Amino acid sequence: MLPTATRMSLFKNLFKEAGVKDVITLFHAPSVPASMRAHAILKQAAATAQSSATEDQASDHDNQSRLQRTDFNLAPELYRSDSADISNLDVQETPPTPDQLTSILDYLGPSKAGTVVEEATGTSDALRKFNAKQQAFQRPVTVDWNNGRAVVGDDESELMRLVRTLPKETDQV
Template sequence: MFSAFSKRLPQISIFHHPSSPPSTKALAMLRSSLSGPFPPNKPDAPPLDFNLEVIESTPPTPEQLRTILSYLTPKDSAAAPPPYSTFLSSHPSAAGVSEQPQSAVGIANLGAQNPNALKWPVVVDWNGGKASIGDVDGVKGILEALRQRRDGEVKDEDTHQSKGWFS
């Protein structure tokens, strides 16, 4: 009877760096989806409804990095999560291959010391179990998944139930 009261809004976080063009574009896309029709090409569509947390110029914590990597592994796959180097950029000031950290703690420390070493943005749907690293198309995929849930094309029970930060 009161199930509507227990339904939580999706929690989306963007680890954003203002000097990164993909990060700036992704943040604008997320904000636009909250304030205007989504998808944008359907003027009668309502905006999406989610909590947006913007973390500027600060990398995810080691625990968040581990969770995010687990979201990048296909759900129906027995494959191991991608390597931590997934978070690293090819910026000239980034660490060389031999100097790249191979742990969540190492990536978090490197990102704190040298923000250019990371791929920005890191966008995470904590409730839906989806993430995108340095990829605007991945953010579009996260927003499309939210739209599908909003429009009843996918039931909440069919989505990944996170054991992460906001569930």
């Protein structure tokens, strides 16, 4: 009999709901140029992930051989545009909840609190300032909730690293 963790992983893979995918959230402000750049980078990554996931089976398999996240896309019910059906980037123009902010600060570490909440010197200071004034939250912040990672700003290499990080269950393949 297989170990419990292996059985559970197998069970999840066999019976997981169609359409349930990793969620990446972009806390976005259309008026902030860096946020618009981050959004464009993530939209491009979603389009690339979709196209590489459906490559012709007779084609070069080098791209398919590399393990990478291929089910990353933009959630159509949360984001509407003229582009094709792109679904699992959750684009939020509202600030995170206090619980979400706590998770984001945990992912980034206390030294990055000032990059997430204006003039914060640490995690508790960031939470205090955020609770007093939610507009102190700095956008863009991109969060991979399943892998416990976050990126502040529009650094393309950091955003692509976050997007390409394999879901935790796949890491052990």
